[in-house]
Amino acid sequence: MNLLEKFKIENRVAIVTGGGQGIGKGIASIFAEAGACVLISDKREDTVLAAAQELCDQGGNVLATVTDVRDSRQVAEMVKTALKSFGKIDILVNNAAGNFKTSFLDLSENGWDAVVRATLKSVFLCSSAVSKIMVGQKSGNIINVSSMDAFRGSASAAAYGASKAGVVSLTKTLALELSPYNIRVNSIAPGHIDTPGTSQWRPSEVEEQLKGCIPLGRLGQADDIATVALFLASDASSYMTGETILVDGGLLLTRP
Numbered sequence: 001m002n003l004l005e006k007f008k009i010e011n012r013v014a015i016v017t018g019g020g021q022g023i024g025k026g027i028a029s030i031f032a033e034a035g036a037c038v039l040i041s042d043k044r045e046d047t048v049l050a051a052a053q054e055l056c057d058q059g060g061n062v063l064a065t066v067t068d069v070r071d072s073r074q075v076a077e078m079v080k081t082a083l084k085s086f087g088k089i090d091i092l093v094n095n096a097a098g099n100f101k102t103s104f105l106d107l108s109e110n111g112w113d114a115v116v117r118a119t120l121k122s123v124f125l126c127s128s129a130v131s132k133i134m135v136g137q138k139s140g141n142i143i144n145v146s147s148m149d150a151f152r153g154s155a156s157a158a159a160y161g162a163s164k165a166g167v168v169s170l171t172k173t174l175a176l177e178l179s180p181y182n183i184r185v186n187s188i189a190p191g192h193i194d195t196p197g198t199s200q201w202r203p204s205e206v207e208e209q210l211k212g213c214i215p216l217g218r219l220g221q222a223d224d225i226a227t228v229a230l231f232l233a234s235d236a237s238s239y240m241t242g243e244t245i246l247v248d249g250g251l252l253l254t255r256p
């Protein structure tokens, strides 16, 4: 067998949550380009419809749903739509998350709950709904988007960092429990990636400072994460499960 065949995901069916912009859109785009059928979901109707249209115009087989991953009923509808339209679900990318910056001393109980619900519970809800389908299929692939903040102190984002560390833990447990059903579960931990969601935290002077701290000398782009997601989604990574791949331009190497 030509080993390069293992990188193909043609005709596989993928759901990408939070796919209206940023990293999720980048992942949906590379999957569509690789010939997968992609359902992009997002809580924002305007961006998800525009993203799906753009990818369809480029020849992709792409569908959009407006889905808030914090809501189990909306998640169930998303799964139903994927099955009705494409007949199966091979790949789930849990990309959507929510965060806001506040010091730990000012973090309220409601604030904590809101971030954990959007960033960690949402991964549970989507994985739970989709893994039941994958168990029936006796195959599947779940890719979670964590963060380098899972592995370091997360300044002014205690609930986010804890949630992303929770995503790493959930990745390992799901990998263990779902392996008998031929379902692999891995995650990606991005460093500083230039996306619409994060540009608001980074005025240009902060960006220059950040670049100076990153060994590879630049912020990441959505494509830097999308190519790793493609690897994890394909059979090229068929002996990997429970793993988290750090994609941070070497930033965490600089911290003792």
Ligand SMILES: NC(=O)c1ccc[n+]([C@@H]2O[C@H](COP(=O)([O-])OP(=O)(O)OC[C@H]3O[C@@H](n4cnc5c(N)ncnc54)[C@H](O)[C@@H]3O)[C@@H](O)[C@H]2O)c1
Binding pocket: 017, 018, 019, 020, 021, 022, 023, 024, 041, 042, 043, 044, 047, 067, 068, 069, 070, 095, 096, 097, 098, 118, 122, 145, 146, 147, 148, 189, 190, 191, 192, 193, 194, 195, 196, 197, 198
């Ligand atoms: N950009 C970075 O530097 C960075 C670093 C580490 C981890 N991440 C992670 O990567 C993922 C994507 O981040 P991004 O930078 O592309 O963000 P972004 O804000 O640019 O895009 C996120 C998308 O998710 C959608 N979304 C948010 N909450 C949702 C919900 N409850 N239901 C459905 N959709 C929802 C938003 O509408 C948006 O379209 C997130 O999990 C984030 O935590 C990003």
